Amino acid sequence: xxxGEYLLRRLGLGLFVILGVLLVTFVLxxxxxxxxxxxYLGPRASPTALxxxxxxxxxxxPLPKQxxxxxxxxxxxxxxxxxxxxxxxLKDLRVRLPATMELVISATLLALVLGxxxxxLGAAKRGRAFDQISxxxxxxxxxxxxxxxxxxxxxxxxxxxxxxPLGGRVSQQVQLQHPIKLITGSYLIDAAVTGNWFAWRDxxxxxxxxxxxxxxxxxxxxxxxTRASMVDTLSETYVxxxxxxxxxxxxxxxxxxxKNGIAPTLTVMGLVFAYSITGAVLVEIIFTWPGMGSYMxxxxxxxxxxxxxxxxxxxxxxxxxxxxxxxxIQAAIDPRIRIGREREA
Amino acid sequence: MAPVSLGRRMLGxxxxxxxxxxxSGVWYFRRDRVAMLSITVLVLMVLLAxxxxxxxxxxxxxxxxxxxATKLQSPSTAHPFGTDPLGRDVLARVLFGARTALIxxxxxxxxxxxxxxxxxxxxxxxxxxxxxxxxxxxxVFLAFPPLLLAMTIASVGEPGLGNSILAIxxxxxxxxxxxxxxxxxxxxxxxxxxxxxxxxxxxxxIIFRHVLPNVMTPILVQSTLDLGAAILTVSALSFVGLGVxxxxxxxxxxxxxxxxxxxxxxxxxPTFPGLALFVTIMAFNLLGDGIQLAANxxxxxxxxx
Numbered sequence: 001x002x003x004g005e006y007l008l009r010r011l012g013l014g015l016f017v018i019l020g021v022l023l024v025t026f027v028l029x030x031x032x033x034x035x036x037x038x039x040y041l042g043p044r045a046s047p048t049a050l051x052x053x054x055x056x057x058x059x060x061x062p063l064p065k066q067x068x069x070x071x072x073x074x075x076x077x078x079x080x081x082x083x084x085x086x087x088x089x090l091k092d093l094r095v096r097l098p099a100t101m102e103l104v105i106s107a108t109l110l111a112l113v114l115g116x117x118x119x120x121l122g123a124a125k126r127g128r129a130f131d132q133i134s135x136x137x138x139x140x141x142x143x144x145x146x147x148x149x150x151x152x153x154x155x156x157x158x159x160x161x162x163x164x165p166l167g168g169r170v171s172q173q174v175q176l177q178h179p180i181k182l183i184t185g186s187y188l189i190d191a192a193v194t195g196n197w198f199a200w201r202d203x204x205x206x207x208x209x210x211x212x213x214x215x216x217x218x219x220x221x222x223x224x225x226t227r228a229s230m231v232d233t234l235s236e237t238y239v240x241x242x243x244x245x246x247x248x249x250x251x252x253x254x255x256x257x258x259k260n261g262i263a264p265t266l267t268v269m270g271l272v273f274a275y276s277i278t279g280a281v282l283v284e285i286i287f288t289w290p291g292m293g294s295y296m297x298x299x300x301x302x303x304x305x306x307x308x309x310x311x312x313x314x315x316x317x318x319x320x321x322x323x324x325x326x327x328x329i330q331a332a333i334d335p336r337i338r339i340g341r342e343r344e345a
Numbered sequence: 346m347a348p349v350s351l352g353r354r355m356l357g358x359x360x361x362x363x364x365x366x367x368x369s370g371v372w373y374f375r376r377d378r379v380a381m382l383s384i385t386v387l388v389l390m391v392l393l394a395x396x397x398x399x400x401x402x403x404x405x406x407x408x409x410x411x412x413x414a415t416k417l418q419s420p421s422t423a424h425p426f427g428t429d430p431l432g433r434d435v436l437a438r439v440l441f442g443a444r445t446a447l448i449x450x451x452x453x454x455x456x457x458x459x460x461x462x463x464x465x466x467x468x469x470x471x472x473x474x475x476x477x478x479x480x481x482x483x484x485v486f487l488a489f490p491p492l493l494l495a496m497t498i499a500s501v502g503e504p505g506l507g508n509s510i511l512a513i514x515x516x517x518x519x520x521x522x523x524x525x526x527x528x529x530x531x532x533x534x535x536x537x538x539x540x541x542x543x544x545x546x547x548x549x550x551i552i553f554r555h556v557l558p559n560v561m562t563p564i565l566v567q568s569t570l571d572l573g574a575a576i577l578t579v580s581a582l583s584f585v586g587l588g589v590x591x592x593x594x595x596x597x598x599x600x601x602x603x604x605x606x607x608x609x610x611x612x613x614x615p616t617f618p619g620l621a622l623f624v625t626i627m628a629f630n631l632l633g634d635g636i637q638l639a640a641n642x643x644x645x646x647x648x649x650x
Contacts, residue, residue: 148619
């Protein structure tokens with residue numbers, strides 16, 4: 001299989017899976033007990049109003065037609081309405097998504113910056129104290145429940161040391177006296193661009209704990225993946241040859257071997273990204289971070305299930321697209337892909 | 346399928362042989378103190394869950410009966426983990442919470458593994474369009490972030506343990522389907538399978554008698570280790586209010602109920618249930634890591650190779 005064919009096949013599969021995901025959320029939204037029109041209008045709605053809503057939402061159409069309508073609407077960016085606030089879900093997500101992305105992207109970057117070097121060192125010092133400690137620490141990192149870890153850190157850094165805020169995105173003082181002018185939706189970028197350094201500092205302080213909690217799992221995973229793949233790479237003959245030729249060890253580790261050893265880590269980062277978006281649900285609840293996670297949590301509490309379907313759909317599609325992008329990047333840097341070996345998930 | 350021999354095979358791989366050859370995986374595994382410690386912790390956890398009612402002086406509180414007279418007491422000899430806002434002994438709640446965690450986790454693992462195995466085996470054995478259909482369905486389910494899909498499915502029904510178990514199982518089985526399919530495909534063309542087919546044994550019998558017993562060891566090991574992840578997911582659903590309704594004991598729900606109390610210095614209310622969760626999941630992951638190290642000498646490092 002040529003590289004082109006491989007990528008076409010991945011793309012086709014990606015599109016198929018997105019269609020499948022739409023079908024699953026559609027089926028789920030139709031097995032919800034109770035009449036959607038009544039859920040939307042509340043228990044005291046008049047029959048004419050109910051009928052009107054059924055017409056508007058296409059609930060009287062045959063199911064296949066409803067599904068086609070659902071796909072078309074979703075592709076156009078229409079995610080439906082929150083049954084509680086009656087606001088379009090897309091409008092809410094536009095505000096919520098950047099807040100979550102700010103956490104998730106920071107956490108993923110932190111995982112790469114911190115995780116890759118530690119993983120490389122672990123492989124270099126295989127079996128020695130550093131490796132043993134990093135092994136146990138990273139297993140702890142993938143085991144610790146995010147919602148509990150967040151509480152412990154709040155207990156230490158807010159309640160005991162008073163170093164960091166308890167939660168939220170910025171303090172009240174910033175909201176009232178130094179409001180951030182929204183451009184991209186990322187407080188860090190927007191505050192920096194507008195030169196609002198007081199707010200910037202405040203936003204950074206608010207981000208430290210949530211980002212660290214969210215990054216704990218990705219950091220550990222990055223360390224473990226990098227270590228495992230570097231252990232393999234370091235036993236290759238070309239590394240031995242480089243050593244024999246007298247290249248210094250740092251050069252060998254970080255320039256020669258890492259280039260080949262980092263590919264699996266990049267693949268995993270796609271997964272990590274998805275994990276972080278879901279992990280953000282739990283982290284945002286604890287840090288009262290006004291992103292998609294809090295949005296979901298509110299929806300769960302209020303039984304606003306159509307919001308849940310929409311968020312699940314959006315996040316899953318983002319996730320599929322990221323994985324697809326990772327496949328494409330990998331195909332670009334790794335010639336072995338041409339053989340058409342399917343990636344293990 | 347012969348479940349007894351399967352179970353023995355799984356254990357036998359790592360523990361059963363009496364005198365493993367020095368340097369072998371089993372030999373290495375048995376000398377791995379961390380792995381042995383994790384097994385001890387997990388066995389202890391099961392015993393604590395089973396004997397919970399006899400291990401605490403407050404079994405009724407463990408199940409949920411409030412006792413306002415003793416509310417929010419800090420840890421003491423009478424209440425080593427303190428008491429919660431309803432005056433219940435936190436240690437008793439944690440012990441009974443282990444039951445919830447284990448029952449939910451084991452149910453999820455058993456049902457998902459069974460379901461995934463049947464689908465994966467059929468797909469891998471028959472191949473062709475059967476494989477294509479089953480695996481594309483699997484792909485679709487794998488595309489969802491598991492926690493997210495589980496939350497959404499769970500919120501469709503009434504909150505409860507059965508509901509959250511069902512929701513998680515629906516996101517869990519595709520992993521096993523994919524794993525089993527790969528394994529089955531690797532033995533499908535072996536001589537003994539061809540021979541069975543040649544003498545006219547029917548396909549289902551071949552799958553369950555000849556193919557699966559030979560490929561199930563790694564799958565059962567994986568499934569056992571995934572119990573940790575299942576318990577974590579159950580507790581995450583409980584944490585957002587989609588698991589067992591109060592007053593039933595559940596570690597995730599206890600962390601959630603207790604989290605507002607840390608602000609007035611009542612740190613013990615959410616800390617101990619979370620610790621129990623952490624220790625359990627950590628033990629599963631350490632055990633998994635130990636098995637991997639034992640099976641893969643290259644990863645062990647200079648000291649042990």
